[in-house]
Amino acid sequence: MKVAIVKYNAGNIYSVVHALRRLGVGPILTDSPKELRSADRVLFPGQGEASQAMGYLHEHGLDDVIRSLTQPVLGICIGQQLMCRHSEEGDTDCLGIFPADVVRFRPTRHEDKVPHMGWNEIRTENEKINHVGLFENNSFVYFVHSFYVPVCEFTAATCDYIVPFSAALHKDNFYATQFHPEKSGAVGEDILRRFLEAT
Amino acid sequence: MLAKRIIPCLDVKDGQTVKGTNFVNLRHAGDPVELGRAYSEQGADELVFLDITASHEGRKTFADMVTRVAAEVNIPFTVGGGISALSDVDRLLNAGADKVSINSAALRRPELIDEITNHFGSQVCVVAIDARQDEQGAWTCYLNGGRIPTERSLFDWAHEAQERGAGEILFTSMNHDGVKTGFANEALRHLSDTLSIPIIASGGAGTREHFRDTFLLGHSDAALAASVFHFGEISIPELKLYLKSEGIAVRPPLLQP
Numbered sequence: 001m002k003v004a005i006v007k008y009n010a011g012n013i014y015s016v017v018h019a020l021r022r023l024g025v026g027p028i029l030t031d032s033p034k035e036l037r038s039a040d041r042v043l044f045p046g047q048g049e050a051s052q053a054m055g056y057l058h059e060h061g062l063d064d065v066i067r068s069l070t071q072p073v074l075g076i077c078i079g080q081q082l083m084c085r086h087s088e089e090g091d092t093d094c095l096g097i098f099p100a101d102v103v104r105f106r107p108t109r110h111e112d113k114v115p116h117m118g119w120n121e122i123r124t125e126n127e128k129i130n131h132v133g134l135f136e137n138n139s140f141v142y143f144v145h146s147f148y149v150p151v152c153e154f155t156a157a158t159c160d161y162i163v164p165f166s167a168a169l170h171k172d173n174f175y176a177t178q179f180h181p182e183k184s185g186a187v188g189e190d191i192l193r194r195f196l197e198a199t
Numbered sequence: 200m201l202a203k204r205i206i207p208c209l210d211v212k213d214g215q216t217v218k219g220t221n222f223v224n225l226r227h228a229g230d231p232v233e234l235g236r237a238y239s240e241q242g243a244d245e246l247v248f249l250d251i252t253a254s255h256e257g258r259k260t261f262a263d264m265v266t267r268v269a270a271e272v273n274i275p276f277t278v279g280g281g282i283s284a285l286s287d288v289d290r291l292l293n294a295g296a297d298k299v300s301i302n303s304a305a306l307r308r309p310e311l312i313d314e315i316t317n318h319f320g321s322q323v324c325v326v327a328i329d330a331r332q333d334e335q336g337a338w339t340c341y342l343n344g345g346r347i348p349t350e351r352s353l354f355d356w357a358h359e360a361q362e363r364g365a366g367e368i369l370f371t372s373m374n375h376d377g378v379k380t381g382f383a384n385e386a387l388r389h390l391s392d393t394l395s396i397p398i399i400a401s402g403g404a405g406t407r408e409h410f411r412d413t414f415l416l417g418h419s420d421a422a423l424a425a426s427v428f429h430f431g432e433i434s435i436p437e438l439k440l441y442l443k444s445e446g447i448a449v450r451p452p453l454l455q456p
Contacts, residue, residue: 014295018270047320111418113395115322117366118420119202119244119450140202140450142275144322161201183275183297185239 001196004039006066007031009056010046010078019182023193033065041072041196044079045182047144050102051090053082067095072198073174080169080176081147089147097174100152105162112162115146122157122167122179130156132170134194139187141167141179148178200448203414204244204421205435206399207428209234211280212251214260216429232267238428239274241435242452246272247300247369247423250280251344262294269295277325283307285314292319300369302327303342306349306356309363316364324367325399326360328353330386331373338386345373354389361394368394369423371401379405379427384417391418399423407433407441414447 003020005013007029020027020043027043028035036042044066046053057063066073066083075083082094087102094102105114124137135157148165151158156175159167169176175195181188210217215229235246248268250261258281265278278291279300288299305311305326315324329345330338330353338353357368370390372383382400391398397420400413404424413419427433436452443449 014269014293015297018295019273021270022273047322107395110392110395113397113420115366116201117322117397118204121200121202183273185274189273 001025001041002039003027003041003043003196004036005029006036006042006044006062006079008046008053008060008062010048010053013045015180015182016043016045016076019189019192023189023196025196031060031062033061036062036065036069039071041074042066042069043074043076044083045076046078046082048078049090050078050081050087050094050147051092053078054092054094057082057095063095067097070173072195074195075174075176076182077145077178077180080149080166080178083169083174083176084149087147098149098152098154098169098171098176100149100154100166100169102147102149104147107162115144116148116161117144118142119184120159120161120179122159124157126158129158130154130170132156132168132175132198134170134175134191134198135168136187136190141177141181141184141187141191143167143179145178202244202448202450203419203442204399205242205410205438205449206245206247206421206423207238207243207435208247208249208401208423208425210249210251210425211261211264213254213257214264217251231264232271235268235272235276238435239272242439242450243274243435244450245274245421246276248276248278249300250278252281262290265291265294265296279325279327283311285311285318288315288319288323292323298323298325298366300325300327302329305360306340306342306351309359312360312363312365316366321364321366321396324365325369326357326365326367327369327371328356328360329371329373332383332386341373353386354393357390357394361396365396367397367399367420369399369401372403375403376401377426378403379409381405381409382413382417382419382422384413384419387413387417387419391420397421404433407438410438411442411445411447414442415445
């Protein structure tokens, strides 16, 4: 299986590479439209700032490439946020794959610290959400983020921190997680394995 | 609910763990990678690896170890010890560490915090503080593993670290460290209630009740310990079940105790 990771300026993709290797997959890191289009799976991970990341993607023509991919694609963390319509971070127009707008956490109590960092529980029991078979109800996964996608019609798992938000999204061939499956222990490995097996 | 974190800390010298001689079921109890993976499988939420080597060769060995940890461990880990420049941080993050912990170098040159967070983001920057409380109740920060006192107070320095962009504070009470009579919950509570970033409690863990108390009384976001885990005095799965029974939000253990 050919697995490609989108190469751009939002760093720290090493943990995703290692996680895939532990699953027996040797991913390629590329910004080549041809390589990305011909991959069986594409991962779009990253940590960084939205406006700089979108600026880079646009400059390199990767925005159109990612939008037009037809194989299963998994966005992670800033990847999920960039796949939405707009981000409050840097007032940035994003890829628009998910018609949702990314907003910043606004704490209401002192103990609600931002970023939301650590292990939190995701839920998939809400009948309105997309059951895509990647996520297990009541499992704990690792988050590090200050911005979030509100719950919407494409939510595939929810999490509750200050407000309920989208821990994962799904639409057609596009999947996305706000949390880091590559850092979420055995639970995260199962999610990545199911994504690789998704049809 | 965001889980309170349990963090084993491994001291590494010349590529080998310094404590950890009594850990069960390990072929190489001195191998930090194997020990880290064992803790991860037991349900540890994060790991901290501290390089206590002084030599140049030891530093390189440590960076090689970080690469191996990144390849084999699937939970977040922090590395610290001897980080004094942005280039050290760059090297360790490139080796696959999720966060770096800085201590003496930040006290000597506080701008290092700004540099790290501007370059790599707040989330990678843990500021570790070793402090001692005097008989009058004042907390003073120490350099070089607690050997050299400074002019700075714990609370002032922690606030400055936050203002400069630190993502977390790892506070070790020198009065409590190694004594196993519980964490410095009064000071931890003051830090947690006055700062807006997570506080990791360190120094003093002896029983599972001490972990409960630092979460409930100290308002700590995470608790770090070394010897109670390394010598098998407290098992992480048992600790997690106990904390859960006390009403504390924890990530469930992966193995049954």
